[in-house]
Structure formats: C-alpha cells, structure tokens
Amino acid sequence: MSNGAQALMKTLVDAGIEVCFTNPGTSEMHFVAALDAEPKMRAVLALFEGVATGAADGYARMADKPAATLLHLGCGLGNGLANLHNARKGKVPVVNIVGDHATYHVQYDAQLQSDIETVARNVSPGFVRTSRSTEALCQDAADAITAARGLPGQVATLILPADVSWGEGGKPCQVPEQQEAPAAGEQAIQNAAEAIRSGQKTALLLGGQALREPSLMAAARIAAHNGATLLAETFPTRMEKGAGLPPVERIAYLAELASLQLAEFEHLILVDAKAPVSFFGYPGKKSYLVPDSCQVHTLSTAEQNAPASLNRLVETLGAQHATPLVQHANRPGLPKGKLTAEKVCRAVGELMPEDSILVDEAITSGLMLNALTAGAPKHDLITLTGGAIGQGLPSATGAAIACPDRPVFALIGDGTAMYTIQALWTMARENLNVTSIIFNNASYSILNVELDRVGAQDSGAKAKSQLDISGPVTNFATLAQSMGVHGVRVSTSEELIKAIRYAQSQPGPHLIDAVVPESLNGMKRKVLPWLLKSLPSLPRPLTMALKKKIAP
C-alpha cells in the first residue's frame, strides 16, 4: 500500500521521468520523503525556483524527454514562471509539479494560500489540473506526462494538494507510449514543392524539431537540389550545428536586419516555425516582418513530424541523391590582447571541444558568437526561446545533467546572469561540467539600443542610469567562489584562453568573469555601419542583403 506521493513517484519513473528539479516546502514533504524509496529518481535541489524550472527546460532540450519539477505553492510557481515561459515558447516538455495546501485547508486562507491554477495557465495553457484525490492522482500524473511530451511539447502543470500526497491508496499508473507524430499532409507537401520549383526566390524557415540533424540534412538536400535558401528561427530551442552539418542562417533579432534578410524572398516555407515577427513593437515600425510580396506556406506544423515531412518533400522533389552542402571545419583562430566580447566568442569558437553544448544568453555580447562558432566541431546550441532572461545558467545546469559527458559552455550577459545566479550553487553541488562565461560589461547594453529604437533617443542621465549596472560592478569570480564554483576574472585574451583550457582540464563547474567593453558602445543609430564592419564573419544571406543596402 502506497501513499499518493509514493505512487506518483513510481508513475513518474515508470514513464522514464528520472530527474526532478526541486525547491520544496512543507506541502511537498511527502513527495520529498518518497524519494527514499525510489532509487531511479534523481532529485536535484535548487536554491531558487527559477533555477529548477530553467534546469528542467535545459534538461528536456538535451534529453529529449521531460524532467519533473517540484515547486512550493503559487509563490514557488511564480518564482519559476519566467523559465517555464521560456520552455513553453520553446515547446519543451516539462512535468511541472506544484504542491498545494491540503484540500480542506484551502478554506482558511492561510498565509501561503493563493490561486495557483490562475498563475499556471500563463505557462500551461494546455494542461493545468489540481489532483482531487489520492486515488485519482496517478491518472492525473499520467495525463500530465502525456500532455507534456506530446508534439508539440508543453509545460503540463499538476497541482498536488498535500493531503492527496499523504493519503493512502495510491496506485501507480502506466503512461501510454508516445505516438509517432504524422508527417505533413499531401497538399502541404505539394504546395511547398510547387513554390520551390517555381523558380522564384524561396526560403525554408526551420524551427523546433527541424533544427536537428535529420531535418537539417533533408533541408540541405532540397537546398542543394533546388536552390532554396535555409533559414532558422531567431531563437532555436536546440539547434545542431558546426562542421559536417548544413549551415543555416538564423533570422536576426533586430527587426531592421530581419527585414533586410527576408526582403529578397517570394516564398517562405515554414517547417515547425512561425512567420517572423518583431520581438517588440516599435513606433512607426512593422511587427510582421514577412514582405507583402512574399507568400507564406506551411510545410509542417508543431503538431507534425518535421523530419518525416521534410523527407517526403525531398522525395517529391527528387532530391534524395543530392549532396547537401555542409559546413567545413573552420576555427576562427585565437584572439590576442585586451578582451572584447568578440574575442571571447572567438576563443570559444577556437577552443570548444567536439560535442559541446553551447548555451547562448549573451544578448549583445554574443552577437558574433554564431559566426565565430559556425565551423567549430559539431555541437548543440540552446537559446533564449521566450525572451525571459535568466534562462542561461539554469538551462546549462539541466543540460549538464542530461549529458554528463559533454562539455557545456554557458555564455551569459552580466545583466541576465543575475536573475538566476543561484544556479551556480546547484552546479557546485552536483559537480556539473559547465563552464560559464559572463560577459561583464556592467550594462544592460541591449536596453541602450532599445531606448534608442523606441524613439526615446534624447534620454538624460536619470533614464540612462536605469540601464547602467556599473555602480557597483559585480565581481562574478568572487560571486562564483561564494557558492563553491571555481571562479576567475580575466581581462585579456591570454588570461581567457588559459582559463578556458583550465576549465576543460578540470571536471566540475567553472566560471570565467570576462571583463569586456560594451560591444555596442557608440553603436546606437549606427546599427548598420557597425554590422558592416563585421561583414567578413557574418554568414549569408544577411551579408548579401547588407552589402546591397550600402551599395550605391
């Protein structure tokens, strides 16, 4: 005879959910106690819920299956909300378990009482359920697991009242096997094929699952055989890239650049992606970035099987035997002298080992990262899918737990690092192979650009001070040390190279506090000229578009 928590634990591990990222409180104590009886469940403690949820996100991106979370009531869920938002936007499966008061206790409106379901709907529009009895609990959990790992993946929130957890009579449930998703229908494939064969400029916009090797190879066959251009969504959930894989240019973050990138196309074929829109609305600027003259087609939706759909398109086009263009191995060379953000990206591109996992939350400082790692050995890239900063360090934590034998590089802006800095403690506790590099420019640099872009350019000192985090400048090396992570501060390329090499030679977490100038310093209103300077390392067709733009 099991209590609810014990039966729930068994239901989870039987469904292959073997990691739980936790920040529990009193209402979750029976779940915690049930850990003892279940050797297959690994519980990873976080000091803040945003770390737990971000780690669950990063874990699922790399493990291709969900982890569970364990959060404490509505407030714990609130603390975890931003990274669940990123998971939702990335279509990442998470079994989000939120403890609640005992059902009979709710009426007393005790201190921690709040409406959990209402908060949960923000990140779990597809599945929020409060389990009402110990008998029903495991079926509720099975439904949550099924919902989470469907296609598209989602955050399924299971609210677990304390008495449902401690009640006797829990019976573990079997969760049905995941169904293979269907490929796109014949009409969608024919439409896409027709556009590609039209002779008009056509791009395949790849997102979600379509950025993994099987899809990329299929798409590259089409590109080689029919001349279509390959584009990737701006913020991929997980993108396989590097030497030996087809190079795919991501849509630029800045709407101005994305519009240039898209200007030449007459057909845009979406594969598990949405038509590009501006990250924010700006006065007098368009939100929808596809040119009016461009037709948008959907090859496959997030509910469909992207690689199977692409393979059917390959067959329809007769491109099976085309040789995909792949990226040749090409390291950018080691940087020298005083550090800049670009030099940090260069050093990473030069030194990252094969099979690295690159977590990119470097915002402005990481602008050159993609170009400078393009020819590095094959690796995975994880990005900020939902725009809620504070995703990088937690995500790296989860990725390292999913892939203990792969080196993880977390490239993080100083502003964003501080949202979930407690992730360092979990990295130390679990001795994870994560090398975090913080771009310490002491500024919300992106906001300096944004302040300008929204048309508030003549701002004074008081406004600017809201974007300036230099008083005081955080010392991330000491900060890391305070949580048991090896930390070092560097300000030259040589120091950085030494630090990266040391980090790769010693297991466990390392943090490199890279003191750099603002990469966009003085840029403002000069986005294009600045980018043009960097042209040689930028991939096409953005490069081509920019070159045309400045040509007389």
Added chain:
Amino acid sequence: MSNGAQALMKTLVDAGIEVCFTNPGTSEMHFVAALDAEPKMRAVLALFEGVATGAADGYARMADKPAATLLHLGCGLGNGLANLHNARKGKVPVVNIVGDHATYHVQYDAQLQSDIETVARNVSPGFVRTSRSTEALCQDAADAITAARGLPGQVATLILPADVSWGEGGKPCQVPEQQEAPAAGEQAIQNAAEAIRSGQKTALLLGGQALREPSLMAAARIAAHNGATLLAETFPTRMEKGAGLPPVERIAYLAELASLQLAEFEHLILVDAKAPVSFFGYPGKKSYLVPDSCQVHTLSTAEQNAPASLNRLVETLGAQHATPLVQHANRPGLPKGKLTAEKVCRAVGELMPEDSILVDEAITSGLMLNALTAGAPKHDLITLTGGAIGQGLPSATGAAIACPDRPVFALIGDGTAMYTIQALWTMARENLNVTSIIFNNASYSILNVELDRVGAQDSGAKAKSQLDISGPVTNFATLAQSMGVHGVRVSTSEELIKAIRYAQSQPGPHLIDAVVPESLNGMKRKVLPWLLKSLPSLPRPLTMALKKKIAP
C-alpha cells in the same frame, strides 16, 4: 503636450508616489525616458524583479504610502510575484506597473507575449487593469492609486502597453485625497465591550494597523482597566514595539504552540486580524486554531479604522484614564563565546539603536528574536506576512529608502536569503543603511521540523539531502563583497559584536555572515521540551500555558 509615460509620471508624483522600484525592459523604455523630466520621482533599479516588488512592499510599510514598481511583461511580473504575494497578505499598498507589448503587437504572439492579467489576478484580485489608450491612461493610474491605498491597502496592477506609453495626448489626473476610514459600528463595539466585561477570559487579537502605537496604547488601556490579554497576529506587517510601548505576544507559528496559547480564552476579539489558522494543514491536526469553546468577535475589519475603533471601545469601557502597562527598557546583555542563533538575537537586542527597523526573516534561527528584543529601545518590526520566503533583504532595501535616517537590521535565514540575494546590489548602489545578518546554518532547518510534523519522520538520506544546503556552504561574506557590500564572516560572539559595532559606525550596507549551528538541531518531536528550556525569556501567556502543560 505629453506622451502617456510623461503624463503618468506626473500623475504618480502629484499623488505623492515618489519612488519607483524598477527592472525595466524594452516595453518600458518610454517610462524610463520620462524619468528625466520628473525630478520628484526617484527610480531605484533592481537586478531582479523580486527585489523591486519586495522593496516596494518594505517601502510602503515604513512610508505609509505606496511606491510604484516597473516590471517587464508577464515574466517580469512572475519574477516579482512572490513578494507581491507578501504585500497582498500584509494589506500593503503597491502601485504595480507592468509594461506590455504595444496593443497592436499582441496578435503576433512574439516571444515575450503571455497573458499578464491572468498572472496579476493572483496578487491583485481587487484591481487589475490594462490601459487601453493614452487618453485613458492617467485615469486608469488614478484608479489604481486609489485602489492601492484604500483601506485595506492592496496591490493594484496597472498594465501599460508600450504604445499607450509612447502615444501623444497624455493628460495628468488628480487623484482624490484618501478618505478617513470609518470606525467600527456601535453594535461591534458593544459586543466587544460585553465580552470584555463578562468576566470570562478574553483576548484582543491585534493585526494590521492595530499594531501601531496609537492602537497599541488604546488596547493596553483596555488591558489595564479590564484585564483583557493582548495578542498579535503571527506575522505582522509592521509592529511597533520595544521599551515604552505595550508588550504584545504574537501567536506562535507552530500550530501546536498556538493552540496552547489560545486554550484559555473564552472570547477572542479581532481587531484588523483574522482568527488564527495553522500555517499548513497537517495529517490529523486541526487547521482552525481557535478552541471550540471560544467565541470570536470582530471589533473592526481591515476596511475600518482600527485606532478609532479601539478608542471608541476604550470610551465605552471607561478606560480612558487607565495607565497602560508598557515594556520597561531591558537589554539582554552581550553574548560570549561560540556563536549560536540565540546569541545573534541577543547581540542584536543588546546593540540595536533606538528607532531601528528590524526585518525578521530568520525563520528557525530567529525563534528567540522577539523575546530578546522585547525591552530594546522602541523600534519597528517587519515580518514575512505571506510566507513567501525571499522577502527580507528586498523589504529591508525598501524600508531603508523610506527611512534613510533609521538603521535597518535584516535578520535572514541562509535558505531564504538566496531567493532574492540580488537585493545586496541595490543596497550598495543606493548606499543604504542596512545591516544584514545571515544565519548561516547551511540548512532549510524549518523543513527538517516540517518533514517531521507532516508525519514523514522516518526519512532517509535522499529525502534529508533535499533540506541540506551544506554542500557547498555559501559564503555570504564573499557573496556580499562581489556585489559591493561590505561583508564579514563571524563565528564567535566577540566577532559578531565587533562587526555590528563597525556596521553601525559606517554608513552604507553591511552584511554579517553569522555561522551558527542549526538552532533546532536534535529538536524534532521535542518541540515542547526545547521551548521550555527557553522559558525565562519567553513572554506570557505562552510561557504560562507551557508551564501549565508540564505541571503535574
């Protein structure tokens, strides 16, 4: 002609809202730009939204008027939710401004798009409004301000779309003066008077506004004249206490103790307080803590004027000329030798200057704090009203901004400190007079007690490890230094005393990392015997009840 943001800024300052705690993003850039034109608005930047919302809470508790927040969309609100929850439960006014995408941009479901209103309802059940036009904005803001600072105070959420902010045609609004709340009705006063005169054991349970000096003095007159006992709610929003003020015993956190405390009473009269309930539900234990034989009366609700109601009760009872019993000055003496949590509380009780603000989020380590500061010079106490940990450091930040000339002591558990540790950076940036003392016992100590109390006592190593934060032990002194706060680690009483004296001699923020053993170590299942050891320093009637409990 103003844009929306400029007119909003003027509406806020004209209504006396002169501090805004910010963590802005792109959608808030016009609000940020509008800061330049408004010298009366002080913008205080936080590196994490939970710091901004907690600071707004602490500020309002001490300033007796709301601050504004500035948060970035649904995710920023999520990050700030836990401390807004604490404000809500404490009936603290906050004008919670959440930026949103431009109204026309919402349809594109960009990365940061999410349902903000749905999240906001969790903490702002009484007022959530998305402003729909620049013309309507200032009236919306005025309504939000009125709602926030009504009685009871509340978190009023104003959602501010970017185009409403940047649009032209904003017109500042006047916000009506706050109305004096009415005193309790005649019937309520007569009922309370009758209970007090009945000769049966009666307690006045004071909460909210009733824990401030005018109410306390009135209640103490009744106690002196009629023999009623004075009790305070477990977690006061703000309680004035110390030498010269009437001593009031707080209802204990542990339901077992609270039940003992309440056992003797036949009448409980609520003054801006609710009838005591257990913090959590526990298997086989009652949630509602008032004995069946005790009648509950309401003198005044949170909507009514507590001091006026108490004064009318004083008159009705003829107690105007009674001499209230007040606490005599009584310092506990300096501790000696190896540090314990109790010795930290003792040192604070001995050394805190007059007019200190004490922020208590020390959880288990602070168990003796109340007793050991009872006779210290007059001070204010701020506590964790909503149970969402991570309130202390932000709240201290806000309190120090509200009261720049008063020393703030933040007594914080190590577990809770890590939720919003970024507050230290804001303390450094604003050079706030806050001395934070972290009880570093490397444990979620309270959860060890709770694991036991929920009946999961035979837990193994895996469960226990979820409550153990000793691997690694965080070094809060270095952590503080990394964010520009003077930090020192102490493990003896002598070092602690020196550190407190130094902190009081130097303006600006200080952090003392106090290494202490778990205060409840070995306690488990022995709550009563342990507390009885501490009897001499515990106030009545809990002491009396405990003594009776062990008497043969």
